[in-house]
Amino acid sequence: MVSLFYVSTVRAIICPSSCRCDRRERSVACSGYNYLGLPKMNVPPAVRTFSLTNQSILYFDDTWSDLGLDLREIKLINCQVSNMSANALRGFGRLRILHLNFNSLSEVPYCISNSSSIRDLRMSDNEIDSLSVDTFQSLSELRILELAYNWISELPDEIFWNLSELRVIDLSNNMIGTSPDGHLSIKLS
Template sequence: MAVLAGQKAVRFLDKGCLMEELLNVPDRPPSSAECKQAPKGCIIWIMRSSFYWLLPLVLILASEAQGQATRRPRPRPRPRPRPRLRPTPSFPQPHEPSEPTDLPPPLPPGPPSVFPDCPRECYCPSDFPSALYCDSRNLRKVPVIPSRIHYLYLQNNFITELPLESFRNASGLRWINLDNNRIRKIDQKVLEKLPSLVFLYMEKNQLEEVPSALPRNLEQLRLSQNQISRIPPGVFSKLENLLLLDLQHNKLSDGVFKPDTFQGLKNLMQLNLANNILRKMPPKVPTAIHQLYLDSNRIETIPSGYFKGFPNLAFIRLNYNKLSDRGLPKNSFNLSNLLVLHLSHNKISNVPAINNRLEHLYLNNNSIEKINGTQICPNDVVAFHDFSSDLENVPHLRYLRLDGNYLKPPIPLDLMMCFRLLQSVVI
């Protein structure tokens, strides 16, 4: 019966009168006799009874169908372009000098000082009243130095010059450390007004020449790792007390050194000219010298008898040069007081003659193919002599480096017989 009712409902729907028939159907259910006499009314009543239950569902389905027909597909959001990041400048503002990247960050101000004259940007320790610590403070100039200060620490700053008034109130300074700054210009008289200055450290700056008018009492002058290519005439003439002169890692050439360059350095004990561009041995080195550093230059020859005028010379470094047998006269290093000799990384083919007091000999990374203990044994020593009763004449050599040559183990027996005190031999 439900199928029949559905078919007739469709037919009524096609004729457009379904709603009118549904509204005119009586509220009471028809009897069986009435359904037989008027099946149409019975069918319509059944449809009206189910109409109230199906109407919400029909409306929901209709709205969904209409929405799907009219709904536009949602556009896929386009990815937003990433904003271009402007590169952060690695340099400060134009009014500030660019700062080296190898410096540590500036230290915060120290605790309040018990000294009223202590500069605000520095630190004055109460247990060391004669010292002033202004290191790593990002300073552009030298602060006002109290007159009580003897030891001044100004390393690791951005100081570019030393004008005349730099140490105006501190004539009693004995120690100044200006390492790792940017000093390029020094007033000619600024250091002359420091008569008590003994130690002056100015390594890792931008100096192009040795400062003039240095204090007479200066004992140590350290100027390594600058851009020094000039030594003014007579700059060392009054430095009779200077003991150490360090000029390594600069741009010094042979033409810089005149016969009178070192005139006045009567007590100089240590001279460091390593890592420059020298091709010759410097002339007229002070005779009181104890230690001579000439590593990493371009020296090819040593004049005959060059070291004879240095009776106290005990330490020589000539590593990383261009020395060969032709450039080494016989007995060049046969010096009575020589204790340590560095000749590594050259072009030497034969072991040079040495004295019996030498303790350390470095000949590694040369062109030595063979070694004869009898030949290199000091001239006044017999290789197989019994030294048990003559220990004073025993060769003192204790350390010998021969690696990086064309030698192969074992160590020659005559070498061991001559140098009885050898503790280490590297081949």
């Protein structure tokens, strides 16, 4: 089944198979494929939101980096992602929202740590077991951080030190005891 995604009054772009495209929302949502990596699709360049759910992607590489997309939101939910390349988010300088819930990530990937434009990062229900003091230091725009239902047991001192915009943090259902000095330095306004 093929559906058309109208970018302008002049031309139409084919919506990728097994996807839903919404012209008004400038979004593409796909479900039900099994890939080893990100699917190579003809994604309309006007798309701002791309969602993949219930997939078997395993590895998030830099497949989309050279597509000329100006994505603001990427959601890979329940896609069995266990690894992301260092360049996976290269070219997405205006990415604001990254949701990677219900995957198999054991750490916050390096490519995320260097994506300073991210404001909403959700990685609940993964296998993250540790965080380093510099994991979030470059994410100065971060407002929402969700890491619930992971295996995190300890929070390094000053892990949230540089996150002056942080408003919401969810670390529920981890195995966190106390921070090394007995308290957690975090300021939420």
